[in-house]
Amino acid sequence: MNEDSLQNQIEAAVGYENLLAPALFQQWTERVLDAAQILSGDRVLDVACGTGVLTRKAAGRVGASGSVSGLDPGPGMLAVAESLAPSVDWRLGTAESLPYEDASFDAVVSQFGLMFFADRYKALDEMLRVLVPGGRLAVAVWDSLDNIPAYAEEVALLNRIAGEKVANAVRTPFALGARADLKKLFEETTASSVAIATCTGTARFPSIRTMVEADLRGWLPVMGIVLDEEQIHSILAKAESALARYVTKEGTAEFAISAHIVTGSKS
Ligand SMILES: C[S@@+](CC[C@H](N)C(=O)[O-])C[C@H]1O[C@@H](n2cnc3c(N)ncnc32)[C@H](O)[C@@H]1O
Numbered sequence: 522m523n524e525d526s527l528q529n530q531i532e533a534a535v536g537y538e539n540l541l542a543p544a545l546f547q548q549w550t551e552r553v554l555d556a557a558q559i560l561s562g563d564r565v566l567d568v569a570c571g572t573g574v575l576t577r578k579a580a581g582r583v584g585a586s587g588s589v590s591g592l593d594p595g596p597g598m599l600a601v602a603e604s605l606a607p608s609v610d611w612r613l614g615t616a617e618s619l620p621y622e623d624a625s626f627d628a629v630v631s632q633f634g635l636m637f638f639a640d641r642y643k644a645l646d647e648m649l650r651v652l653v654p655g656g657r658l659a660v661a662v663w664d665s666l667d668n669i670p671a672y673a674e675e676v677a678l679l680n681r682i683a684g685e686k687v688a689n690a691v692r693t694p695f696a697l698g699a700r701a702d703l704k705k706l707f708e709e710t711t712a713s714s715v716a717i718a719t720c721t722g723t724a725r726f727p728s729i730r731t732m733v734e735a736d737l738r739g740w741l742p743v744m745g746i747v748l749d750e751e752q753i754h755s756i757l758a759k760a761e762s763a764l765a766r767y768v769t770k771e772g773t774a775e776f777a778i779s780a781h782i783v784t785g786s787k788s
Pocket residue numbers: 542546568569570571572573574575592593594595598614615616617631632633634637638639
């Protein structure tokens with residue numbers, strides 16, 4: 522990777538950390554760690570760690586007697602993660618081929634990554650491989666777009682004015698929302714005691730403009746799509762009226778957003 526391209530990826534990851542993490546991702550960390558029953562002293566792996574939102578929280582929970590590793594294939598994401606928590610063991614890699622020995626972790630957690638994995642079954646198989654017998658797994662994915670109207674409306678707008686490729690990049694995070702499909706995927710693995718809990722959170726952005734801008738500048742580049750400034754300004758202007766019903770009295774954008782947390786353990 523050349524230096525310009527790494528710099529672009531770091532800028533996108535900084536946008537992700539500053540805009541998307543506080544608005545959407547930080548609020549799930551305690552729930553995912555509770556679901557995996559993370560306690561002081563545990564050895565924890567965070568798969569698809571991004572900028573390390575969940576990894577940092579896990580490090581705080583396990584304390585000095587535990588250890589935490591974060592893995593992601595995005596060099597920009599990992600550069601930001603490392604700058605925020607240098608003492609964590611950050612690894613560049615994919616979920617489908619985890620660079621760890623068998624039975625290295627007491628718990629494996631992952632939030633909002635599974636939908637992007639090229640081979641989800643292989644990734645889950647790998648997560649189970651690196652767990653000790655009896656080790657705990659907790660994986661969070663977004664509910665389907667049918668249950669999150671604000672994003673369904675944003676995707677419809679993008680489809681109309683920016684085309685299917687851009688719309689699909691924003692649709693992908695919701696691809697594992699159907700509980701039946703999710704259940705089937707986990708039941709095909711060797712995980713035992715599989716359970717799915719659907720939980721509601723709140724998306725909170727400073728404005729509609731920031732919400733959509735976070736996707737255009739913070740998320741699309743992670744998915745390999747860079748729009749020009751003219752396109753970004755035109756989309757933002759249209760989004761402000763299309764999504765006006767999510768604007769609060771204070772001018773912020775807020776709406777309910779739900780996610781499934783799947784838990785299981787290694788036999
Ligand atoms: C929406 S972000 C979630 C990041 C983080 N877990 C959080 O809660 O902020 C999805 C992450 O999945 C990562 N990802 C995509 N494909 C992957 C793969 N095959 N293996 C591991 N991570 C992957 C991306 O690089 C990205 O950082």
